[in-house]
Amino acid sequence: MKLDLRPLLAGDRLLTFDYELPLDIDSEDTSSYLYGVSFPSPMKVKGEITNTAGYMRMTLTTSLDYVASCARCLEPVSGTFTLDLEKTCSPRDMLGDLDENKLDEFAIIEDGFLDLDEQLYEQLEMEFPMRFLCNEDCKGLCQKCGKNLNEGPCGCDHKEIDPRLEPLRKLLEQMKAEENNKK
Ligand SMILES: [Zn+2]
Ligand SMILES: [Zn+2]
Known part of the structure; x- marks a missing residue:
């Protein structure tokens, strides 16, 4: 979703949002960090942006149901991944020549809009676990016969x-x- 921040930029104090983001991800793509993971329902996103005298701060929380496979025994593992995100929002032209790393700390407003989905995809890629276990003590599969x-x-x-x-x-x-x- 692209959030319209123009009211905030014009002086409003608060913007709240609550929506669902269907993840457009191909779980068969072996090059993807989400290979083998599927999402039975869209990501739920909820948060707000506050404007305190021009200082805009976004806080949000998301939850995402997933089905992955155990790294040892390959049995399905399902659960809910939650992610909290807090960032300062700023129009791009105010950030001037900040370098790449510093820019990542901001949610950048382009022409009055903030592309929230893009922020969420980026954060998901950084924080979604690479490996799941059905159980910490999972014994895995026999190397010889493949039995669980x-x-x-x-x-x-x-x-x-x-x-x-x-x-x-x-x-x-x-x-x-x-x-x-x-x-
Ligand atoms: Zn297992
Ligand atoms: Zn065996």
């Missing part, structure tokens, strides 16, 4: 190798192979 180990053991031989030691194991295997070649 939360449902019980699978019967495979589980002399688990610490994945951090995998490069060492490979090296040792290689050394053994070389040794055998010499014989």
Whole structure:
């Protein structure tokens, strides 16, 4: 939504907003940070902008229901992601030659309007979790047979190798192979 801030710029003290933002995101896009995540309902957005003698401050809160998959066992994980945002609003021409990083701290008003959706997309990208677990203790899938180990053991031989030691194991295997070649 583009908020019309002209009344605030003309001296109004308060603007409130409450709307739903349907996320236009392709969950099949593997390059997206939201790959594999789907949203059963639009993002709910609610907030206000106050104007105190020309100092405009926006505060808002959003909530977003999601369905993702557990990073270990791939089972669906659903929940609600909430995000709070607080920014100072300023017309672009007042910000002059502030550098990129500083500009990010502002919600920029272009020709009297503030593109709130753009702000929300940016914030979502920064804060939406990259990884979900169905449970902190999720046992994941068996590396050999693929069974979900939360449902019980699978019967495979589980002399688990610490994945951090995998490069060492490979090296040792290689050394053994070389040794055998010499014989
Ligand atoms: Zn899991
Ligand atoms: Zn197994």
